[in-house]
Amino acid sequence: MNILIISCWYPSDENPAQGMFVHEHAKAMTAAGMRVRVLHFNTYPSSDIYRRDVYSEEKDGITVYHVQIHSRFHKAVLLMKNHLENRLVLAMDTILEEFSPDLLHAHVVFQAGILARRMSRIFGIPYVITEHWSGLDWFSKAFYMPVRQARRAYRDAAGVSVVSGFLAGRMREYMRVDRDIEIIPNVVDTELFAPALANDVHVKSSAATAPENEEQVNMLCVTSFGKGRKVTKRPELLVAALVLMPDDEKKKYHITIAGAGEGLEAFKKLVDENNLSSRVVMAGFTPPEKLAEMMRHADVLPI
Template identity: 30%
Template sequence: MHVLIVPSWYPTERNPIAGIFFKDQAKALQEKGYKVTIAYPEIIPLREKSSEKMGYSVKEEDGIITYRYSVRNPFPRRFKTFERLLYSSKLKILYKEIIKEQGIPDVIHAHSSFLAGWSSNKLSAIHKVPIVLTEHSSTIGKGKLTPKQKRLLSEILSEADKVISVGPGLAKTLGEYIPEDKLKMIPNLVNTDEFGIETHIGSEKFRFFSLARLDSNKGMDVLVDAYTNAFSSEDNTELVIGGDGPLKEELKNQVAKKGLQGNVHFLGQLNRDQVINEMQKCDAFVLASKYETFGIVYLEALASGKPIIATKCGGPEIIVNNKNGILVPVDNQNELADALKSILKTAEEYSPEEIRQDCIARFGKERIIQDISRLYEEAIRNK
């Protein structure tokens, strides 16, 4: 079976971890015997610095034939209609080259509605190829769409043959637009081959690790406050924060005001290898998000055998169980502080191997690709 994957965002030279889980899924499909082709029209904002070559390109990337068309968007991002039209026009160019060189795909798997989903539906209307659409958007899950966007989303979801939600909170929202038999919840997979349990010589302190874009949604300010409350009189722990974003300086100032510079450390943006290294060095992972459609970073921690602390924010509810960590309410500083103290106290009671094996069983390649394969077959059969 030939699967054409159309992502709304994807790893680039500027951001090599953007949409990395799309790439991991594509690689897993190919390992299972599927012929996989990637078609990625990259729409780059005019003011964003980029040294990447504009225009059409095709090459093998990590074993997957990848067609790209990079183009500058002359309009501000708020002009979403033009961005969609630009994306769609470049996807049509890529598709013509793909069917000429790789053959007609049996199914198109689009990731996220407003660019890939909308544009893939336009292709399907012409070429009659079934569409499977996976939705990842937190904007949709948080109910932040305008009336116009809601109408467009309804159209996109209705035209797709099958729709996948990556988490339960998002599935509930999508269920308001389409019938139950059209919607399936299939989580993102984690590449457990890259993340693993490894003996290391780390810090003498118990290390909590957090990793996210440093914006208001990720709750880093709440985490810093909770960490302060939990360990204000102790010096045997540390909080290490990876990632960059608009709140980085504000968070650093928050840490300085609390006098925690010796215990809370900011690592900045991390590449894939650095993320793997930090997961292996830490004793526990914590993220206090206000909303997540899923939360692939939790799986990376679990695949490394680490207990996790997460919030009940839409995605982690299907990840956390009594084998692997603690769930707390969103924005509840006191319960988060209690969870930090509990993990410190009971860390040795968690089995790294049991945590990892449970993660593989529920979110590893075998399980996720099996579910996706069934959906592909249904979409093709019902077209």
């Protein structure tokens, strides 16, 4: 089967951590014997009024087509469905020259699911939607968002899946999805992300630079510093907790922060202002292999 994944969320030079799970999904499909291409489109903040970059690349053996729009009005551009539709039609014309998809697989209803429905109608290819998004509650109430179009996208899809039962409930509550929803958790490499054995020697994370201390608690926080509308992880609370501790208690904790994004520099500044650079280490964007090793050697994973 030939599958074309359509997603706003996908790793790119602008944000290497965004949508890693979508890429892992693509890799899993490929490993299962399917032929996969990816059409990734998104808008990014820029000092330019409007600039469009269209290119393709090979990522882990998967061809990825990028349609990236850089603009100081990037949020408004993301709402311009007709404009995005025209851009995706052009990209589809290019893809169809070398690939004939049997199925379009959209990740997240806004805007990928909405536009997959349009591509399905234009090119006569069925589509499915996999939902990952925790923002359906506010999305459904925002007057400027294409809520009706999103509901139609769910309704007309050949299939709808979601990564958790909790999100399935939110789809029914906020988006009025009245159809079968398949719950399929995100793909995880269980051989790579496996806990350390009890008899393993406890070695500190290679990303940490903590001094030897038998009583020390090594914490690993995996997060994103992307500046979105809603913050779902609050690494600054770890800093606030350290600030409240007396010095002798503070010395017992060493925190490694794995993650990247626009807000990382502001977080580094917060750490420096509170003289905590010896307690809090920034690992930045961390590849899965390194991250799995760091997790095995952490005492606590605050989420």
